[in-house]
Amino acid sequence: MSLLEARDLHVEFASRGRRARAVDGVDLTVGEGEIVALVGESGCGKTTLARTLLGLERPASGTVRYGGAPLAYSTRALKAYRREVQLVPQDPTGSLNPRHTVYEAVAEGPRIHGLPGERERVASALSRAGLRPPERFFPLYPHELSGGQRQRVVIAGALALDPGVLVADEPVASLDASVRGEILALLLRLRAELGLSALVVTHDLGLAWNIADRVAVMYLGRIVESGPVEQVLSAPSHPYTQALLSVLPESPAPVVLGGEPPDPTRIPGGCRFHPRCQVLAGGLAAGAGVDGRCRSQPPAILPAAAGSRVACHFAEASRAPA
Template identity: 80%
Template sequence: MLQATDLSVEFASRGRRARAVDGVNLTVGAGEIVALVGESGCGKTTLARTLLGLERPAGGEVRYAGAPLSYRPRDLKAYRRKVQLVLQDPTGSLNPRQTVYEAVAEGPRIHGLPNEEEVVAEALSRAGLRPPERFFLRYPHELSGGQRQRVVIAGALALKPDVLIADEPVASLDASVRGEILALLLRLRDELGLSALVVTHDLGLAWNIADRVAVMYLGRIVESGPTEQVLQDPQHPYTQALLSVLPESQQKIVLTGEPPDPTRIPSGCRFHPRCQLVMAECSTTPLAVLPAVDDHQAACLLLKLGR
């Protein structure tokens, strides 16, 4: 459904170019949920925005249903009906002066969909707000955090998209509500055949919801594959470090320093300045960009050398 090929995104930063996304290959199949995980600042949100057409890539391309993404306004409008965004903070996503009905009806109005009230009611019902008419005239401040996030999801569902891109969809919610929203996303996948790219730093969330996981570091995918394989048998030292912070982990790995400056990406393996298994060759040996395949793969020199 959605594919990134050799995707690169750059920004100007203090007279230099910051490579926020640097050669990413990623696919989201029909009816598949893919989790994109990594630390803050690794490029996850920039990649998501580029897949939505909100950022223009410096290199590579985005494809939807096999066709390259066109950046002409009319084509982008049609594309965004099929690929919808669910943001992290439902309070910030909703206009406090708009009722629930107005918030959900905004997309259908922009796209000129008929039977507006019926479309809004169906979207709210699918998002778990039933009976939907009871929520039409409510304002965001009258709802709980979980209900607000359901309204945001309903606003995306009102356009009957094929793909949802959810950027930290439960990060701002209480633990008791997170499970409900994750269960909702799984139910929507099963009932509607929706595909989803879930951007998160929470590997526990990825374990519960994703079919495949892609681990991102400093603008590049460093490990990817089926969720169980990646999270039960991580091959890249960065993935191992991320997993070590989970409560059930027996070995804690503490990474030193912060992610490097994207305007000064290290030579060789970009993770080597912080790696707990670093070798001398890691600073000089370049690693190939991972292709977009379903198999478990990792960009690590240890694997290349068979150690």
């Protein structure tokens, strides 16, 4: 069952006198007890999409739905919604007030929402986040903690509200390699023990492989490929996904993309990836007879449906029976 959902979501910003289409028609779902990885390079729109799903940005059109109900944007409705959908930020040091103890940091959410049993709630959240015994951490300040411990405090702050979904924005990007595995294992354990769902925003396909059930690959405001993580990352269909995977250490040779980095104020016609596409540049699209469509016809917006999906004329032609 779908828990958190985006339907035909569009988010725009004014930028240098033009409109930046940061999210340009996205369908995405996160099911109950499911971990979905949203991947793509910097500037693709994944953080804006995550902020919109958190209720921090209001879409120009389309809807965010939680538990089947559309998100309302009144102050009261947003307050109730943000208890259910909690952010785990990228930088725990920047998100923790250096003047607040661990106890105060974790207790802040329950106080805002007027939840009973504050001390027990804080202790339980810290324990679930792997900080045991929790009382030992109550009086400590952020500068007295390691990077991994600070990230666990941030996660505990989310858990103290008993949310249904965590939105984790690059949750291990600021951590040492030795600690990253511990935090990923924690997220998997929370899913197993609490039934938590999660949307993990990352540029790291290795992280997506290790933690996610499904993956959605985003480029210039749209999902260009999605499906079960084993299928998408073992046999990627979209040239952009193939290029992202090619930089992993076990890949035989990296794909060097040409053209300019994506600019959401200047989205090209046709397939939005075509100015940088190695398949089009290498003549394979012409050999399949789809090069004209690549340059002039936008692929359809991918539906939020089960199974693998790809928004690519060449991939569709390759799958078609002879």
